[in-house]
Amino acid sequence: MESLMAYVVGIMFTAAFYMMLRRSIVKLVIGLMILSNAANLLIFVVSGMTRGAPPLIPEGASGPAGIVADPLPQALILTAIVIAFGVLAFAVVLIRRAYEVVGTDDLDQMKDTDT
Amino acid sequence: MSPELILPVLIPLTAGALSLSLWRSVRYQRILAVLANILLLWSGIWLLMSTTEHGFVIMQMGNWPAPFSIVFVADVLAAIMIVLTGIIGLAIAIYSLASTPRGHEKFGYYPLMHLLLAGVAGSFLTGDIFNLFVWFEVMLLASFALLTLGGERAQMEGAIKYVTLNLFSSAIFLSAVGLLYGMVGTLNMADIAQKVSQVEDPGMITVVAMMFMVSFGIKAAAFPLFFWLPASYHTPQVAVSALFAGLLTKVGVYALFRMFTLIFTQDVDYTHNILLWAATLTMLTGVLGAAAQFEFRRILSFHIVSQIGYMMLGLALYTPLAIIGGVFYIMHHIIVKTNLFLVSGFTYRLLGSYELKNLGGVYKYRPLLAVLFLIPALSLAGIPPLSGFFAKFVIIRAALEAEAYLVTFVALLVGLLTLYSMIKIWAEVFWKKIPDHVHNTEELKGKLNEKHAWAYYVPMVSLAICTLIIGLYGQPIYELAEMSAKQLMNPQLYIDAVLGGNQP
Numbered sequence: 001m002e003s004l005m006a007y008v009v010g011i012m013f014t015a016a017f018y019m020m021l022r023r024s025i026v027k028l029v030i031g032l033m034i035l036s037n038a039a040n041l042l043i044f045v046v047s048g049m050t051r052g053a054p055p056l057i058p059e060g061a062s063g064p065a066g067i068v069a070d071p072l073p074q075a076l077i078l079t080a081i082v083i084a085f086g087v088l089a090f091a092v093v094l095i096r097r098a099y100e101v102v103g104t105d106d107l108d109q110m111k112d113t114d115t
Numbered sequence: 116m117s118p119e120l121i122l123p124v125l126i127p128l129t130a131g132a133l134s135l136s137l138w139r140s141v142r143y144q145r146i147l148a149v150l151a152n153i154l155l156l157w158s159g160i161w162l163l164m165s166t167t168e169h170g171f172v173i174m175q176m177g178n179w180p181a182p183f184s185i186v187f188v189a190d191v192l193a194a195i196m197i198v199l200t201g202i203i204g205l206a207i208a209i210y211s212l213a214s215t216p217r218g219h220e221k222f223g224y225y226p227l228m229h230l231l232l233a234g235v236a237g238s239f240l241t242g243d244i245f246n247l248f249v250w251f252e253v254m255l256l257a258s259f260a261l262l263t264l265g266g267e268r269a270q271m272e273g274a275i276k277y278v279t280l281n282l283f284s285s286a287i288f289l290s291a292v293g294l295l296y297g298m299v300g301t302l303n304m305a306d307i308a309q310k311v312s313q314v315e316d317p318g319m320i321t322v323v324a325m326m327f328m329v330s331f332g333i334k335a336a337a338f339p340l341f342f343w344l345p346a347s348y349h350t351p352q353v354a355v356s357a358l359f360a361g362l363l364t365k366v367g368v369y370a371l372f373r374m375f376t377l378i379f380t381q382d383v384d385y386t387h388n389i390l391l392w393a394a395t396l397t398m399l400t401g402v403l404g405a406a407a408q409f410e411f412r413r414i415l416s417f418h419i420v421s422q423i424g425y426m427m428l429g430l431a432l433y434t435p436l437a438i439i440g441g442v443f444y445i446m447h448h449i450i451v452k453t454n455l456f457l458v459s460g461f462t463y464r465l466l467g468s469y470e471l472k473n474l475g476g477v478y479k480y481r482p483l484l485a486v487l488f489l490i491p492a493l494s495l496a497g498i499p500p501l502s503g504f505f506a507k508f509v510i511i512r513a514a515l516e517a518e519a520y521l522v523t524f525v526a527l528l529v530g531l532l533t534l535y536s537m538i539k540i541w542a543e544v545f546w547k548k549i550p551d552h553v554h555n556t557e558e559l560k561g562k563l564n565e566k567h568a569w570a571y572y573v574p575m576v577s578l579a580i581c582t583l584i585i586g587l588y589g590q591p592i593y594e595l596a597e598m599s600a601k602q603l604m605n606p607q608l609y610i611d612a613v614l615g616g617n618q619p
Contacts (some may be wrong), residue, residue, distance in 0.1 A: 015536065076292075
């Protein structure tokens, strides 16, 4: 299962880079979305996948019995998802505004500020 | 319980929330901005005093013992950075009173500024690597909004590059945190530093170290990852440029200092050698880029890149003297660079342009402004007895002691080329006659038609005085840098201070 997920993460990173290298700003933002999801999935996979063992402590015990899933990566991913959501919302507004002001969605046309 | 540790984050956050609730009254927001930054500076000085006394100041969130909770840690370096944040925040808040367009003030300029400062302060103080990511994002989101405030064409183009590269760097950072967690099973930096040597496959640690280097390298604008900086820093209005120039890249440099002295020290030959080459090329490409520019703020932006190289050089050489030099350089650079941007903003206010060909005659009509430019400019180039001379001197001496002669040569050459750039600005903006095609010169020649003209001068003069103090009265500042270097070179001190009696 983990090696399969490793391939999935790899494919997602590849897809993200491919999209980010396209010229359209919309595809750029799609690339960023896939990139943040790929990073989240990566955290999930590398911190170990445990099946069907929620980290719950039985009543009266002081610790969970047996091997349980690590809840921390899920908390990290949740935080990262929320942050990525906020940032991407900004990015979507930004590309819309940029399209209005610059009048094109082609990144190659947006090089006035380059040097 | 040490309230001074949480105040530098709490003050800007509270001020940001209060400014939001005062949305309709720009007047109160302005007063609040200045007051909050005075408080921030005060809390920074308090923190610096208690770190120089106790060495480390620690706070555990929710009072959970260290490896399980998020900790805030301040050593001397972090406290120095907080003081600098306070100085720059205050200077920018005062400068904004005069320079920020009314429209920007009405659309949340001050709340965003507070939020940015909270993010910066949080990044300096946190002792938890995922929390560092969160503070980075707080800082980035505020900086995105500040960068695009106004919505002009150049801003949009600059912002797309800035946003894309910074999000890319965040994604790498996040992946690196995930991989590191997978190997050591903890997020507390001190705990990671302790467990990193026990990892079975040290090669993987080096891989993660390189991911952190790329991620922070993008944020710090190191070679070859700096292209977003000169493409975006000259686009927003000048107080924002100055704030970014002073603080944002330095957060990346600080993170590099933290990671590569505390955690990734098991393969110094490999990682710090790459840092050394990156630093050398950063210095060189930055200064050469600046030589080709003829726009005030673009020249200064490229110089940020080249100066970042010196700081990284201090880290890369990884000797106690070099680290002292690096820390000293950060202190000097933040103040000087912000001041130069403020001067560029004032000449823009007088003549309405940043292009060197449209500027001139400032020395004749505004000699005080010319002096205010000359102090930070010569300091940047490293002319004694200003702050930059001592910063460069310590780093170059460390490079000579480490027998890195090529690097020493490049560092000296870059100093010379910096002087060339500064002289170019001086000759074009200050000495040259006003060009014939420039007509709106009444404000340059006569009285400035501005109610808050003092708000331009106060920050520029104060920062220039800071530069002079660092230069002429450098011993206490050098001692601070020495203390922080001592702590950085002995990561065990940090680990013991954070984990205390909780070590396994």
